[in-house]
Amino acid sequence: MSRTTFEELLDAGVHFGHLRRKWNPNMAPYIFMERNGIHIIDLYKTMAKIDEAAAALKQIAKSGKRVLFVATKKQAKEIVAEHVKRVNMPYVTERWPGGMLTNFATIRKAVRKMASIDKMMNSPSYNNISKKERLTVTRERAKLEKNLGSIADLNRLPAAVFIVDILKEHIAVAEAKKLNIPTFAIVDTNSDPRQVDFPIPANDDASKSISLIVETMVKAMEEGMVERKLDKDKKAVDDERTEPREDELEIKTKSGAFEELETEEEEEEGITVVRKDFVETKVAKIKGLAEEESDEKPKVPRKRITKPAGGGGRPKK
16 A cells, blocks of 8 residues: 555645756656646656655664654755654754765764763853853854754664755765665755665655655654564563473472482383393303303313422522
């Protein structure tokens, strides 16, 4: 079943593209027609691409990985921040900091600096500094919070990047491509869909269109996170079932001890019988051999030669 309907996309104005003179020829497969100098996007292909992107994001969320949302356009800032906060994913709605992905270590240093400022502001020594220094620290903290506050929990590179308007966010697209990070994007008729891995042909200027698509992606990620939680709970229940309880362990150990005793007794009895049989057979064989030797040839007693007492040397001639 499709995640969105044709009527929902039509009402949100997803089908409106850019002017004909601004179009990108690579978007030709997704353009349905031209009306009044404006290209109309084929909504059936948009629905198929939305389902494909939603399925991929669902699997990423199910695996426990993070997806970075990028939308610095004025009409997309608040919409993206509002929807993405529901799934606790990182997002960038202010200026894209250059090298955020390719120079991720430096960005993490800035985030750690923000954390150290918070720690200093909560310490008693903060009240001992001058008013001017406190104002400088507060302003620096506010600047870092504005630019990096939404990615404070991002400890490693994201597993994917979702972008609104790849022309405006071309630096983010280039960095993701350089690091081979999968990219998802809303692509309008003036953009090149070959720049991203999962393009969604749609209107990237209307707030309703952006809201509908982002909400659909967030819902898919919520489904993946719920499935991940259910799998964890199921695994925990299975582990509890396989592990025996303390009383069961005590009963098993007792019964096992009795069984071992019985087996030892049985084994001991078996060993004695075997040893007895073995001894009897060996004695019988020895007796048989002795009888055979006595029948064949009588034994001659050997004479013992003893030296005379006191005869230590040779006799004199």
